[in-house]
Amino acid sequence: MRVGLFVTCLVDLMRPSIGFAALRLLEAAGCEVVVPAGQTCCGQPGYNSGDSAAARALALKLLGEFKDCDYIVAPSGSCAGMIRVHYPTLFADDPAALESVTRLSGHTYELTDFLVNVVKIKNIPGRYSGTLTYHDSCAGLRELGVQAQPRALLAKMPGVTLAEMSESTTCCGFGGTFSVKFGDISTRMADKKCAHITRTGAAAVVAGDLGCLLNIEGRLRRNGDMQTRVLHIAEVLAGESGENTWK
Known part of the structure; x- marks a missing residue:
């Protein structure tokens, strides 16, 4: 199982230890974890502020970075929610991109939800x-x-x-x-x-x-x-x- 870890920009900038902790948990659950080095923001700040163009650009960037992953996991319900719930709305008028975006969204999970309901982790390493x-x-x-x-x-x-x-x-x-x-x-x-x-x-x-x-x-x-x-x-x-x- 190839899992893309979306670290989130806030974690990257303010508390990277959360990203490393998420990585350790996913590896403990037996996942092959990929962390694209160029990842940045999910686009939520722009989306919430009415800047749909900026949000779409960041969404397409994220789509390209994680396209080869079976799942995307984020240590953030906010960012995972943006990808899973709001990306399809963001591309509702773009049929060419919507199929790929919908697939991406459908395979995106918040960390604890993924650990419990997808990989069903049994042993907690910490x-x-x-x-x-x-x-x-x-x-x-x-x-x-x-x-x-x-x-x-x-x-x-x-x-x-x-x-x-x-x-x-x-x-x-x-x-x-x-x-x-x-x-x-x-x-x-x-x-x-x-x-x-x-x-x-x-x-x-x-x-x-x-x-x-x-x-x-x-x-x-x-x-x-x-x-x-x-x-x-x-x-x-x-x-x-x-x-x-x-x-």
């Missing part, structure tokens, strides 16, 4: 000891139905205790360009999310989208919380260098 709480990122949840999958994977880790927060499925306020256009509203949403996290008493909050994690961590630190760890699900499942135990 170790973790402690209490976590999980934030359900909007795009993964609402566009791709990702909710049970990360929890099923965490349940395979003997050292993990999951403390569910109130309103785990409520937006953290990031929303890509939303947090820029509506900063005051975004801040209030993030503060509410942080309060729910704090009430669980968990040592770490985990999510499947780096945008959410950056937004949440920013508010936690600005509010004086320097202790709560903010981790991507791939980092927890893969472990730090595959050896360390988080406390």
Whole structure:
């Protein structure tokens, strides 16, 4: 099984460890993993801002880079959702490209969804000891139905205790360009999310989208919380260098 890992531009720029963790998980599941060196953005920022031409150009670039892969997997429900749900809409008036785009979209998965429902991974390579709480990122949840999958994977880790927060499925306020256009509203949403996290008493909050994690961590630190760890699900499942135990 030849799997193309779409690292995402945010992971590449802000926290490459997530990409390496995703790679380790896919390899642990027995996949032949391809990581095209020239990959950049899925086109979602342009698409959400009304720049369809830029989004289409990036989509075609991605299509060319991953055309020989059986599947595309991304450690992001947001980017996977863009490819799987919105690419066909983006090319609805282009029959010449639509067939290839539809095939690409139909074989694109968010990381935990792929691990649970496609390769059915049995052994999780990482170790973790402690209490976590999980934030359900909007795009993964609402566009791709990702909710049970990360929890099923965490349940395979003997050292993990999951403390569910109130309103785990409520937006953290990031929303890509939303947090820029509506900063005051975004801040209030993030503060509410942080309060729910704090009430669980968990040592770490985990999510499947780096945008959410950056937004949440920013508010936690600005509010004086320097202790709560903010981790991507791939980092927890893969472990730090595959050896360390988080406390």
